[in-house]
Amino acid sequence: MNERIIELTEINPNEFFGAQNSTIAQLRSYFPKIKIVARGNKLKAYGESEILDEFEKRLEMLIKYFNRYNRLDENSIERILTSTGKEEEIRKSGKGEDVLVHGVSGKLIKAQTANQRKMVELMKKNDMLFAVGPAGTGKTYTAVALAVKALKEKEVKRIVLTRPAVESGENLGFLPGDLKEKLDPYMQPLYDGLRDMIPHEKLQAYLEKGTIQIAPLAFMRGRTLDNAFVILDEAQNTTHSQMKMFLTRMGMHAKFIITGDPGQIDLPRKQVSGLKEALLALKDIKGIAQVYLDDKDVIRHRLVKSIIKAYKGIETE
Secondary structure (H helix, E strand, O other): OEEEEEEOOOOOHHHHHOHHHHHHHHHHHHOOOOEEEEEOOEEEEEEOHHHHHHHHHHHHHHHHHHHHHOOOOHHHHHHHHHOOOOHHHHOOOOOOOOEEEEOHHHOEEEOOOHHHHHHHHHHHHOOEEEEEOOOOOOHHHHHHHHHHHHHHOOOOOEEEEEEOOHHHHOOHHHOOOOHHHHHHHHHHHHHHHHHHHOOHHHHHHHHHHOOEEEEEHHHHOOOOEOOEEEEEOOHHHOOHHHHHHHHOOEOOOOEEEEEEOOOOOOOOOOOOOHHHHHHHHOOOOOOEEEEEOOHHHOOOOHHHHHHHHHHHHHHOO
8 A cells, every 4th residue: 555645834734634533524525535644733644545546646736825925724635626727717706806815714814005006017017116194104014025025926935024224323231131032022013014914824834934024124234136126114214324225135036125115214414314315216216116104004003194194284384
């Protein structure tokens, strides 16, 4: 009797196998002539070589579907096991083309406002995008979703997320822990978005392998970023030299999104924001787009819109 061992990597086996091993039960009903045993993150199958070949092929299709949509249900499994194996059949999800990413537990990540949808459309036609607007408009979250989508669809080989640690020059050294622990609080919004979109085990593997890199802006110096989707967040807190340094890191087959809120600059009073300079200097360059989000794009608590409007009134007086 022949044996095949398939190991699940970067996948939570409990989620893949389903409640009470429901996925295994469906596989057994479809392949009654082979014996299937699940142990930890490994699946062992025993039977005739020809049937095992087909079983392995179908299992790879299930794994591919799970990696894309982060979920498996009875109908999806049935469709994959009975399909002709064509890619378009595997990808049928019935959720519409506006879904950017199928997040954790099947959460659908979409552009929810007109300007967020504009971000998506502009990134299809341009390699660099400036997304500017107040807090809560979803500019960073949408940017992270676009990056994860590009990685999943193999348009890029890695994601690089960065933001300036504005206070690091003076206060960071007094925080406890090693360098990573000191910097993580600055990077937390980027981690939050990723955790919504990529299962924990897979995210950890990506971080360990360097497929996803999260680092302060100072660490970008001297690098050339090829085949990467790169996001610079909180760009209003960059200086002239930092912004120029970052923008010139762009390598071949790279996509850049720069997000920021000119109304929340934490630089010293006399320091000019690198974001404001870049928006003016680069506005007419082909391949570089700009989108401006406003209070209509706020998707946080309903009070946030009112707060933004109230402060806008004070700041224009």
